Amino acid sequence: MVSPRRNVPSDFRLRLSARLDADTVLGGEPFQLVRLQPESAARIRAWEAGEPVGDGGALARALVMANLAQPIPPPLRAKVSVVIPTRDRIPLARDLDVDEVIVVDDASATPIPNALRRATRGGAAAARNDGLKRARNELVVLLDSDTVPQPGWLEPLLAHFNDPEVDVVAPRIVPREVERPGRLTSYEARRSPLDRGPDGARVVPYGRVPFVPGAALLVRNHVRFDETFTRGGEDVELVWRTPYVRYEPAARVAHDHRTEPRAWLARRVYYGRTAAQIATRHPGHARPLHVSPWTTAAYAALLTRHPHTAAAILATATALLARDVPPRTAIELATVGSLKSGRVVADALSRHWWPLALLHPRARLAFVKSPLALADDLAYGTGVWLGCLQHRTLDPLLPARGWKLVHRRL
Template sequence: MRVVVDRRARRLAGTDGGAALLGGAPPRLVHLVPRAQAVLGDRDELTVVDPLTRALARTLLDAGLAHPAPGIPGGPTRSEVTVVVPVKDRPLDALVATLPSEVALVVVDDGGADPEALAATVKAAHGTVIRHETSRGPSASRNAGLAAATTPLVMFLDSDVVPQGDWLDPLLEHLADPTVALVAPRIVALHPADARERGPAARLRSALGRYEAVRSSLDLGPDPALIVPRSRVAYVPSAAMLVRKAAVGRGFDEDMRVAEDVDLVLRLHAEGHRLRYEPRSRVAHDHRTEPAAWWLRKAYYGTGAAPLARRHHGAVPPMVLSPWTAAACAALLAQRRWSVPAAAAITAVAAQRLSRKLTRLDHPRGAALRLASLGLSGAALQVGDALLRHHWPLAALAALVSRRARRAVLLAALAEGLGDWWTHRDRDADVRIDPLTHLVAHRLDDLAYGSGLWWGALRHRDAAALLPVRPGAPPKGVAPVR
């Protein structure tokens, strides 16, 4: 097999002929001894041919510094997969038409009003229907399908998705590695050409339809990733995920009506399994775009943060800040004449302390200053995001009584919103959204999620989901990957 170095990774020269790679999930600095550096060279990919390259590839993969290249040999076949679809009162014709003939199909009818029509559709696809006479929720439905599956692999697909192209094989490749327990595809917007009805076409032309096409919380981006808590891809949605049946046990927690997919991901990670995100596989989702339904869904997602924080303390924080980045950001938020010099001084001290740990690099002080600057910019982005999303009620109260707070919130709202538009504007090649529309929708998105987050925290009487954490130590209840 081949592995490809992550495009975000940065190389730093070492003093002993070796090198270091900066990046990964979570971010880290990995030193390469001269022999390993000689094997990798200046290339961006590595072919596994012997024990040394195998060990180096495993190190890079487990650090999130590299990803498997397409064409991994030795993966399972389609006949080893059962597709499980929970559904209630929704047609499945478009979804079923995309399934390879080799896979088994189990559809769980969660108390739908027309079981005969559903049964006819599933029968035509040579599938099996399990019926719940009364609705038990998506988690219970998925678990019923999981229990009925007789294959070693189960692909969960929600009833509002339509897989695209050759979607299954890229996922199966990753399971050539027996330590990988879950692989998830990229979730993209369902386009009119993919739909069998006029509704999605009209919704995609709406402002919220265009926003969701480039900024849906289900779309985790075009880059492959290791799924790790508190990283760029910290979770994957249950709308589409492929799992090893033996690894997930009884499946989803049926007591959780929201964020049950994140809970499953965190449990699998804590048990030492490897989890991967593969955007070459694409599954289209019929996003909610009616204003009221859209806003309520975003708020609903926010209510899941509190129960997750109780079960996996520190795994889903609003911010990850070290003491020095917190102090520097606090100085900048003060908006005094001394704010920028104070933040610069704090960063310089942090860089000097860090340089003492980078003596294996050619230019430890320069590298430390670069790392500290990146750390401060990342922290500032987190603080700005938290002001507008997780902690917006506090920011709103401060803005009522403080001119500086109003200025900070306004600047953050504009800068973060326009930066978010620039970052995501090309996520969907067939959709164009103007900066103002994106900015307004993004701010409403944050208000909705933050409202749900605070409602969940008050309901559970637990503020853990609102509190920042320090980087470094693994979250409580989440073990490092073995």
């Protein structure tokens, strides 16, 4: 039995991250149309004006969990432990102003000085779990050995733990400065999959922030990783298993990105290979093409050289949406939304489905992109196929279930 969620604390503030129009809110994850009771609409407008949550914590919780609003928590002072798993590397982080630092040596060839040493290699999941068991504080920072926290990094993360529902908060991962940046360095600064962008959110599969990497996390010390993930993917598995994970970009941790071509490509293949094992724990969450069925049908019509059919499909979708939202909004969602979804369709073709897409002349248009972006896509997609062969699953290669507009009342 799932216990009811506790209200958002009364001293929090809230920032709406969806469209508010009279008595409706449109947005969130999954995408939804929320009809507001007069009292709810009044509360939301008061919160938008800067008032605290007060006794509206139940409404605030519903909005936050749906990614319709983002919490603004008050500061929190607390002692934290830091756990750094490492193998054959001296951690980059130095002089961390925290209560406790535990370095876990995952059976390095040469023992790491002053570290808790594992006799056999277990991977990052096992090493982090060993550190979590030893940590003496309720809140524990998990830092990879190739990361360096930036000034002011801890306070924004800590604040979210004023909410008793929060178990994991992730900072923004930014590139570590290098003396001579090259093309790959610049590309990683713009397109690294570790950087989840400038806007905070609840982490939701297929959401604006669908996952956060384990390079840096602040967690409650009861959190544990699945130690069967010995070759990556344990971080995504954890955040999809945890009911409430937040991404907080105001906190920044620098990461030593791989920028040597061979290592960079190998890392992209590695990321792709993890999808299959994650899918065995979370079926349906690691699939491509999470768009509306109308969008999928329209692009399928275009690929088969039926542009008039594609236009008719979008017109029908617009008419159906117009029954629930103003016509202008319906046009924006159905037509403009489908055009913006073109990148999602192209990414599915050039990443997960690239061996098949190469066989179709029109689908090859998805490969018209910069050489580095194309190499990125093909390497990741190759990893997905290799992982599927290894774990004997097709789940990460199947199209995601299309989203449908959800209707709610609050």
